[in-house]
Amino acid sequence: MSRRGRLLGDAANWIVVLGALAFFLLPVIWIFLTSFKSQGEVFRYPPVFWPKQIDFRHYSEALGGAGGKALKDSLVVASGSTAISLLVGVPTAYSISRFRVGGQHLAFWILSIRMFPPVASAIPFFLLFQKFHMLDTHSALIIAYLTFNVPFVVWFVKGFFDDLPRDLEEAALVDGATRWRAFTGIAVRLAVPGIVTSALLAFVFSWNEFLLALFLTRSQVRTLPVALANLVGGHEILWGEIGALTVIAIIPVVVLALVLQRYVVRGLTFGAVKG
């Protein structure tokens, strides 16, 4: 290809990429701008792009109202479920990686649970938690979210243990360390980047979850997605406040997307794509 043709091709390629970025990012930017608009500006036609006044009034309103409680509930549920998933998931990942415990059956049984449709477990969870008077509690959601978080942590962290050399652990065992010491003192320490990444992604999955939260909570506990859905379904829809709460819900996730991009695809494809 001639140099000119190549330059033209590059330019065309950039037009495609920038067009795609505009398509995929403008709705997010629009919501961000909406969070600063007054109710009047939201309903104006033609639509107002830049709000007249940039202040954080809607953010304080959102956090002062139902949003603050929702933020707290989301934090509690997501961290609780992530912590338990790590606690039971990391040793399992290690055991499957090093000892092939349970052969392929155990590993793939765990993987298949990750694909479980939430709507199929929502009704039984509802009836079950009702029986134990656990509806509308943090624990109910923390337990329900283990369905997807434990399999995720096991598979994701297993991939990291697979990549670690065994020599160090074996040397420690020869020196008289217990297997548990070799696991906590060496393997876990070396796999910290993978474990932290899995924790952050498990946190995001719980943070974003809506269906189970809708089924299993009412008024005592209300995570951010449920609070947002409630605000949209309300009588008077305060778009500035909704915009602000949406931004609060997506900001941590956006930051993580930028930081973890290498691992996100690996996480979302059950480790099938190393990316």
Place this chain on the structure above:
Amino acid sequence: MRTTKSRHAGAGAAALVARVQRRSRAPLFAWLMVLPAVAVLLAVTVYPLIYSLRESFYRLELTYSPIPHWVGLQNYVDAFTNDPRFWPALGRSLYLVGFGVAIELVLGFALALALNRLGRPRTLVTALLLVPVMIAPVAVAIEGVVVFNESWGPLNYLLSLIGLNGPIWLGNRTVALKTILLADIWQWTPFVAIIVAAGLRTLPGEVYEAAAVDGASRWQTFRTLTLPLLQPLLIVTVLIRAMDIFKTFDTIFVMTGGGPGSATETASFYTYLQGLRFFSFGYAAAISYIQLIVISVAATILVRRIRKGLG
């Protein structure tokens, strides 16, 4: 007497442990490490599964009577023969799966080719494209409600600038399901693009050089080399997307509430209605089992694919 019996039981347990260990060649320590996770997973999956299977053989309608009564397979029979809303709902789910997967694959492929032509900026562009993928579907739905609003939303205004009259995206029976589809395409096309781009980068360059020497056209190379080489990866991507689209719930709940009428009522949304709005738990359990079977088929194929390895 009692001591010998317990000693017997102890010996039996020890023999069992020894047998399990011999068969798996994994030390007891390894089994102890997986025990908590296996217990947790059994509790959160097998227990609800059995519970809801039992439930699906009962008629339990809290609005009608608090006492469940056994109806056998009647709930399943009703779903297939006696419910005018279930089949159309399942049909809408399959409509979303079919068109969603096809469109995301084509657009994702195109975007992947463009991504791989970028030099160093590729990392940054990829990270930015992950934003829709990672944010909560409820947040996507809220963007949808604002962007698609027919009187003050920005989309119809932009369309009017180029002389197009935008439809009533969410309030029109014939358009609403397509709008839900569009929201899914918006959120997940970047995901497909990033996977395909990663896959394309692993393809061996020599084969392409050989093809070029042989004078193969671009389309021929694509059809006879790229597609077959990427096939395993594409199948995994298609299955993951198909299962996730089939489960779509959040965007429908927020953007249309299943409406207008029942125009966006999918199988998972209809299950929600039966369970949490109409409180027909037995029936809701039965139709969620039907969906579980549909998803399990896809999941089994997917797991088999991953098991065989991607190469």
